[in-house]
Amino acid sequence: MKDAVRLGVVGAGNIAVKHLEALQGVAGASVVGIASRTRAKAEALADRFGIPCVADDLDGLMREARPDGLLILVSVSSIGAVARQAMQTGLPLFIEKPTGLSPEESAELARLAGELGVRSMVGYNRRYYSVFHEGIEVIRRHGPLLGLLIEGHERIDAVRAAGRQPDAVLHGWIYANATHTIDLLRFFGGEVDEIHCLAHRRREPLGDQFAAIMNFDSGALGEYSAHWLSPGGWRVVLSGQGVTVEFKPLEAGVWTDAKGQRHEIAPSESDQPFKPGFHGQMAAFCRLVRGEDPGWPAQDLAGAHRTMQLAARMTAAVADRPEGGGK
Ligand SMILES: NC(=O)c1ccc[n+]([C@@H]2O[C@H](COP(=O)([O-])OP(=O)(O)OC[C@H]3O[C@@H](n4cnc5c(N)ncnc54)[C@H](OP(=O)(O)O)[C@@H]3O)[C@@H](O)[C@H]2O)c1
Structure with a gap:
């Protein structure tokens, strides 16, 4: 060993x-x-x-x-x-x-x-959800990833009501937590080479509604939507050649073939006993500590900064909007 x-x-x-x-x-x-x-x-x-x-x-x-x-x-x-x-x-x-x-x-x-x-x-x-890796494999077996849709609704009212987070964290919630789903855009699609964003700030100064469309360097087209004031949950849809893969909740996958038949994607045995993704993530970190390449999808501070920059692009779109939303 x-x-x-x-x-x-x-x-x-x-x-x-x-x-x-x-x-x-x-x-x-x-x-x-x-x-x-x-x-x-x-x-x-x-x-x-x-x-x-x-x-x-x-x-x-x-x-x-x-x-x-x-x-x-x-x-x-x-x-x-x-x-x-x-x-x-x-x-x-x-x-x-x-x-x-x-x-x-x-x-x-x-x-x-x-x-x-x-x-x-x-x-x-x-990034380490075994169901995501299986979903990517299903797409690849049929051809390239064509499209990517992510719904990243945050439960900001519930987080505020829980009273556990300091004001600075609530204010920066797009960075503190919404980056989980924003990071998934880069995980699935690669780097964003063109993006158009719209956002509203009905209650949250940095925005609580986001709609973005983008093109990835992989050639896939992406959409991101997040409505923080509406109950929703997170969702990912991958569109491939004659195949669609959907995760909602993110921990459970289903893929639909060209005949419309649905197939479940189950988590791997090593992922099942733990908080999803944590086992694979720690195994990768141990490789890093040993001086080995942790391999994709490990991401260092420079990579995480690119996700933060993507979040910044989205929140920048509120600058055109008055506080309280509206036109
Ligand atoms: N990946 C995920 O899905 C996920 C989920 C939840 C949280 N997180 C992240 O994990 C981190 C911790 O979250 P949590 O839910 O575990 O929070 P938590 O329950 O509040 O625990 C934070 C711990 O850090 C300690 N701590 C705070 N400042 C410290 C300092 N300066 N030096 C040493 N210890 C310090 C706290 O000490 P006290 O006991 O004295 O407060 C507490 O033990 C956050 O960054 C959060 O974003 C990630």
């Missing part, structure tokens, strides 16, 4: 639990230490997952646990500062999304990683 990969974790919240569960299924991955702002939470996760070292902070984690790679799993508003500090270690980093609340922040992180030569991977886990 290849050498064990020694991982250190920063952050002990909800998503840390999901990553630690997934790592239990990755051969050769060993979590050697954890640090978080509230030590008691790190201690609870250490007990639950058998992590040998709890440190007070990143410096302590480096000294006491001697990891080969770090997982930065802190709250949205802390991601930038903790990632910047972690880059000084020179270790490969897995950084949860979003890489900031503005494209300026994500650009700065990408620039710094380039300057320091830090290898990174950003946690847009939907």
Whole structure:
């Protein structure tokens, strides 16, 4: 077996639990230490997952646990500062999304990683959904991807009502969370070479309704729509040569053949026990830590910045609109 990969974790919240569960299924991955702002939470996760070292902070984690790679799993508003500090270690980093609340922040992180030569991977886990990979294969068996439709409705009212997110995160929600579905445009379609966007800001200053059409360098045509004030859920439709693949919810796929027959796409065995995509994502990060190529669809800070720029193109369209929506 290849050498064990020694991982250190920063952050002990909800998503840390999901990553630690997934790592239990990755051969050769060993979590050697954890640090978080509230030590008691790190201690609870250490007990639950058998992590040998709890440190007070990143410096302590480096000294006491001697990891080969770090997982930065802190709250949205802390991601930038903790990632910047972690880059000084020179270790490969897995950084949860979003890489900031503005494209300026994500650009700065990408620039710094380039300057320091830090290898990174950003946690847009939907890239690792096994059902998406199977859906792409179904399309490829029939020819090229012709079209791509993504509905990325956000439940902004429910998020505001839950009261868990600070104002800055709510204000930047298009970057904080809508980038999950905006990133899928690039995952499925490739880079966008032409885009036209319309947007309204009925309540949210950066927009709460988005309609965009685009052309990808792959040759596919894309559409993105998001109506944050209307119940909807996320949806992806891939149009191929004599075949259509649909995901709604994103975790379940169905493809329709030229005769109109529908075929289900089931998640892979390795994806099933965990939060979808997390097992494949952590396996890729362990390859990165070993110095191997994590392979497509791993995305570093520079790639995640391109997703942030795409979100910026969409929100820029509200500049033409008055607050409160309307014409
Ligand atoms: N990929 C996905 O599907 C997905 C889903 C959910 C969340 N996420 C991302 O995962 C990240 C964490 O979300 P979450 O839901 O786990 O949040 P959470 O439950 O609030 O946990 C965040 C953890 O980070 C700790 N923390 C905050 N600032 C810190 C700092 N400066 N230094 C050390 N630790 C710090 C918090 O400490 P305290 O306990 O003291 O608050 C808490 O333990 C966010 O960036 C979010 O965008 C991704």
